[in-house]
Amino acid sequence: MFKHVIVRRPGRSLVEGITSANLGKPDYARALQQHDSYIDALKSRGVTVKILEADEQFPDSVFVEDTAVLAERCAIITNPGAPSRQGEEVSIREALKEFYTAIETITAPGTLEGGDVMRVGDHFYVGLSARTNEEGCRQFTGILNKYRYTASAVKLEKFLHLKTGLAYLENNNLLAAGEFIQHEEFKKFNRIIIAESEGYAANCIWVNDAVLVPMDYPKTKAAISKAGYNVVEVDVSEFKKLDGGLSCLSLRF
Numbered sequence: 215m216f217k218h219v220i221v222r223r224p225g226r227s228l229v230e231g232i233t234s235a236n237l238g239k240p241d242y243a244r245a246l247q248q249h250d251s252y253i254d255a256l257k258s259r260g261v262t263v264k265i266l267e268a269d270e271q272f273p274d275s276v277f278v279e280d281t282a283v284l285a286e287r288c289a290i291i292t293n294p295g296a297p298s299r300q301g302e303e304v305s306i307r308e309a310l311k312e313f314y315t316a317i318e319t320i321t322a323p324g325t326l327e328g329g330d331v332m333r334v335g336d337h338f339y340v341g342l343s344a345r346t347n348e349e350g351c352r353q354f355t356g357i358l359n360k361y362r363y364t365a366s367a368v369k370l371e372k373f374l375h376l377k378t379g380l381a382y383l384e385n386n387n388l389l390a391a392g393e394f395i396q397h398e399e400f401k402k403f404n405r406i407i408i409a410e411s412e413g414y415a416a417n418c419i420w421v422n423d424a425v426l427v428p429m430d431y432p433k434t435k436a437a438i439s440k441a442g443y444n445v446v447e448v449d450v451s452e453f454k455k456l457d458g459g460l461s462c463l464s465l466r467f
Contacts, residue, residue, distance in 0.1 A: 215422050219261045220309060220465040224249055224276040225268035231456040232274055232296055234374075238455060245452040249276070252463055255448050259421040261466070266309055272302045276453070277462040280327040280345075281306040283338070283354070284467035287361040289314040290354065295325035295345030306465075313467070318357045326350035329375030329462055334382050338365040339399070341376025368399055377461050379408075381418045383425055387441055389434075391416035406441055409433045417459030419466070426460050 224246060229239045253263055269275045274296070281303045283290045289310045291303045310317060320326045330341035331354075338358060340351045348367070355365040371393050373379045380400070381389040388403035391413045395405070408416045415431035424444040427435050429451070439445050450460055 216259075216261050216466045218313065218467050219256050219263045219421075220266065220278060220306075221249070221253060221256075221263060221463060222266040222276050222278045223268040225270040225273070227270045227273040228276060228456070230273045232298065233456045235455050235457050240452040240455045245276075248449050248452055249463070252448050252450065252460075255426055255446050256421060256464065258446070259424055261421065264309065264312075266305070269302070269305065272299060274299055274456065274458075275302045277329075277456075277458050278302075278306065278465055279462045280329050282310060282465055283326075283328050283331050284310075284314075284465055285333070285358075285361070285363060286467075287363075288316040288318055288357070290357055291317060291319045292326045292328055293320040293322060293324060293350065294327050295343075295347065295350075296327075299327075316361070318360075320350050320353050320357075323347075324350035324353045326354050327375065328465070329377050330370075332376055332380055332382055336363050338363060339376060339380075340365055340367050341370045341373075342367050343370040343373070343375060345375065366399075368397070374457055377417055378457075378459070379413070379416050381416060381420070381461070383418070383420045383438070383441070383443065389416050389418055389438070404441075406437050408437075414454060414459065417461055419461050419464075421466065428454070428460060 327345040330346040332339045379391040390405045391408035412431045415434035429447045429449040
């Protein structure tokens with residue numbers, strides 16, 4: 215069960231964020247409204263939400279998940295693989311001092327972004343991607359082992375991040391899209407297959423008694439409901455324009 219969540223408000227510089235989506239620039243006012251609704255959805259699941267101020271220096275800093283990986287026994291500050299995002303992790307470290315005494319760090323030449331990390335119990339899957347390299351994975355695994363966790367690497371072929379195409383919903387249930395549907399590493403899970411037309415919706419988040427799902431993906435919503443979960447729809451269409459999804463917008467612990 216999660217007790218705490220950290221989010222960062224989107225800044226006006228959001229419109230200059232990194233994207234490959236070709237959906238146009240996000241509308242800042244609407245992004246703020248959607249961020250408010252996202253926070254409300256999280257609070258409705260019984261967590262406390264720490265809201266960090268916008269950081270205009272970093273257009274993508276609303277995607278706070280990429281800056282740290284959090285577990286019970288330690289927090290790990292990442293080293294983002296996108297050069298324009300390097301530095302976001304500094305203020306996250308300060309915010310995490312309220313909750314953690316054991317704070318570790320990924321250092322260059324290693325890169326790692328939280329969107330490439332999916333936790334299943336005490337094991338962490340790490341996506342080797344354009345943003346997370348083998349050295350970052352090696353450092354991350356070493357830190358996890360120090361705190362009695364394990365990790366394994368998964369090579370990405372198409373997705374930006376591991377959690378672009380996967381979401382673990384607890385109880386051995388896994389949302390899977392695209393290249394991960396038939397991936398040997400994930401055949402041991404009860405896979406809920408995401409239709410190709412709704413690939414974006416693979417990025418959902420389990421928060422205590424519910425699964426937060428992006429709005430307007432009816433097949434995905436139905437599949438998750440059929441698996442026995444309460445579903446909460448959240449509109450994150452403005453963040454989709456920057457390749458961002460539901461998990462990207464928060465650190466949950």
